[in-house]
Amino acid sequence: MLSADAATQWKGTQFMTERAGGSDVGAIETTASCEDGVWRLYGDKWFCSHADADVALLLARPEGAPPGTKGLALFALPRRLKDGRRNTYRIVRLKDKLGTRSMASGEIRLEGAVAYLVGEADHGLKQMMEQVNLSRLSHGVRAAAMMRRCVNEAMVCARSRVAFGKTIIEYPLLRRQLLKTAVPSEQALSMFLFAADAMDRANAGSKEAEDCLRILTPLLKFRACRDNIPVATGAMEVRGGNGYIEEWVQPRLVRDAHIGVLWEGTSNINALDIVIRAVGKSRAHMALEAELVKLLDTATAIPAPFRDRLREVLDRALRFAEHIAAQGALEDNARKAASALYHATCAVLMTWEAAQSGADARRALHARLILEHRLSPQDPLTPDENEWEREATEILLSERSVSIAEIAGLLV
Numbered sequence: 364m365l366s367a368d369a370a371t372q373w374k375g376t377q378f379m380t381e382r383a384g385g386s387d388v389g390a391i392e393t394t395a396s397c398e399d400g401v402w403r404l405y406g407d408k409w410f411c412s413h414a415d416a417d418v419a420l421l422l423a424r425p426e427g428a429p430p431g432t433k434g435l436a437l438f439a440l441p442r443r444l445k446d447g448r449r450n451t452y453r454i455v456r457l458k459d460k461l462g463t464r465s466m467a468s469g470e471i472r473l474e475g476a477v478a479y480l481v482g483e484a485d486h487g488l489k490q491m492m493e494q495v496n497l498s499r500l501s502h503g504v505r506a507a508a509m510m511r512r513c514v515n516e517a518m519v520c521a522r523s524r525v526a527f528g529k530t531i532i533e534y535p536l537l538r539r540q541l542l543k544t545a546v547p548s549e550q551a552l553s554m555f556l557f558a559a560d561a562m563d564r565a566n567a568g569s570k571e572a573e574d575c576l577r578i579l580t581p582l583l584k585f586r587a588c589r590d591n592i593p594v595a596t597g598a599m600e601v602r603g604g605n606g607y608i609e610e611w612v613q614p615r616l617v618r619d620a621h622i623g624v625l626w627e628g629t630s631n632i633n634a635l636d637i638v639i640r641a642v643g644k645s646r647a648h649m650a651l652e653a654e655l656v657k658l659l660d661t662a663t664a665i666p667a668p669f670r671d672r673l674r675e676v677l678d679r680a681l682r683f684a685e686h687i688a689a690q691g692a693l694e695d696n697a698r699k700a701a702s703a704l705y706h707a708t709c710a711v712l713m714t715w716e717a718a719q720s721g722a723d724a725r726r727a728l729h730a731r732l733i734l735e736h737r738l739s740p741q742d743p744l745t746p747d748e749n750e751w752e753r754e755a756t757e758i759l760l761s762e763r764s765v766s767i768a769e770i771a772g773l774l775v
Contacts, residue, residue: 364418373417377494378440378471380410386632388422388488389431393473395423395438395480402438402480404452404473412626414454414469417442420494422487423478437487438478452476462618496580499627500558503583506591506623507551513598513616514548517541520602537601538756542732544597545759547590549729550709554583557712561654574650578641578704585633585698586705588623595620634697637704643688648681648704655711662718664767665727669774673711673730676738680707706737723764727774728755751775 366372384391393406404423411419419440428434444450455470482490521532521541531537558579564572599606599613606613624630641647655677659670680703687693687700710730717727732755751773758765 374413376411376413376416376419377491377498378408378411378419378421379491379495381407382409385409386629388435391422391424391435393421393423395425395436395478397425402478403475404438404440404478405475406473407455408471408473410458410468411454411471412463412466412468414457414467414471415442420481420491421478422491425484428484432488433485435487435491436484437481437490439481440473440476440478444477450476461621462615463622495627496576499580499584499633500555500562502623502627503551503555503558503580503587506587506620507548507555509616509620510544510548510551510587510591510594512612513594514541514544516612516616517544517598517601524603531601532760538760540597540601541760542756544594544601546729546732547587547594549713549726550706550733551583551587551590553709553712553716553726554579554587554705557708558583571650571653574645574647575654577645577647578637578651579708581628581633581636581641582701582705582708584623584627585630585637585701589630591620591623592617630698634701635694637701638684638688638697639694642684648684651704651708652677652681655708658715659711662715664718665714666771666774669727669731670714672734673707673714676734677707677711680704680738703738706733710734710738717767724767724770725759725765727767728759728770731755731774 364373364375379388379391381391381393393404393408396403396405404421406423408421419442421438421440422435423438424434425436428436440452441450452471452473455472458468458470460468481487518532518541521537522530524531532541558576561572561576561579565576595613595616599617602611602613605611608614628636656674659673659677662670680700684700684704687696710733713726713730713733716722717724717730732752735749735752755770755773758770
């Protein structure tokens with residue numbers, strides 16, 4: 364299990380979903396029986412990716428344990444027993460999935476399979492959530508990487524395809540469409556790097572980083588995975604009809620983008636986790652606020668009025684999330700509050716990144732686009748006549764880096 368040799372190391376996975384218990388984990392029906400000092404598992408797992416892994420973590424309810432999540436224990440399920448024989452579970456069938464076909468997912472039937480209890484029997488869900496949160500972070504990284512691939516494909520096509528005598532990147536509508544794919548891609552990049560850094564610091568013992576990570580992980584999973592879908596579709600549209608043909612990469616990118624809103628909790632589940640639990644119960648947003656304010660305070664190269672505007676928007680997003688968390692009847696606003704927190708966090712991070720010595724200051728222009736289009740009121744019946752945005756678009760779609768001095772006038 365600890366081998367660094369790819370030829371001998373065990374491959375791991377987790378099996379959680381059941382027919383009765385998907386998002387409702389407490390409804391899990393798999394049971395665990397201690398027979399002659401050996402734990403044996405009985406039941407079905409409905410959606411098991413990497414079904415032939417060497418060891419799987421899964422939740423089961425020991426006999427006599429209470430209902431709901433409190434009665435769930437965490438078990439490690441080996442594929443083979445100590446004597447080399449296969450463990451007593453079967454892959455009933457593989458799923459015919461929309462996407463992510465290169466990684467098989469199947470249905471597992473446990474028929475008295477030998478397993479090993481991990482930790483305390485009444486701490487199963489809490490322990491499993493540590494693995495789930497790591498997986499949520501990985502989904503954010505995957506979404507960021509897929510969006511960057513989509514943007515790269517769209518940019519190459521836009522710069523090389525000629526229509527009506529000009530390359531298509533010269534047309535205003537397409538330039539706007541390209542920005543709609545680029546901005547979410549850059550947001551996800553900043554967020555996953557910030558979350559990964561927080562994880563490193565949390566693993567090193569920082570309580571502040573641990574609290575910050577508690578809210579960053581579902582934030583990244585919630586928004587980046589949702590943004591991946593329109594970004595993939597937009598990139599396909601830039602390529603035109605060829606983007607719909609399987610010989611090109613776009614169909615696979617479109618299919619694979621959708622899994623992010625399903626694995627490790629749907630968008631609704633993650634939004635509720637952010638607002639009701641991370642904000643309302645854990646108060647993790649306070650640690651996030653402290654981190655972001657500190658970053659803004661050090662970004663002194665950025666014009667002060669722009670940083671003040673960011674502080675105001677960040678404060679409004681945090682207080683809005685607190686309000687929704689405190690008012691249970693307003694739960695239907697959880698997604699709105701979660702999105703606001705994500706966008707405000709991204710805008711601060713990108714501004715701080717732009718202020719670093721030698722950095723490409725274009726990231727601050729992305730931050731302003733987030734402020735204007737995601738965190739400010741818009742009249743849908745008013746024409747867009749923003750000269751600053753035309754100038755910003757010209758800079759953002761270029762392939763050159765810029766300094767803060769060059770764009771300071773656009774950060775007002």
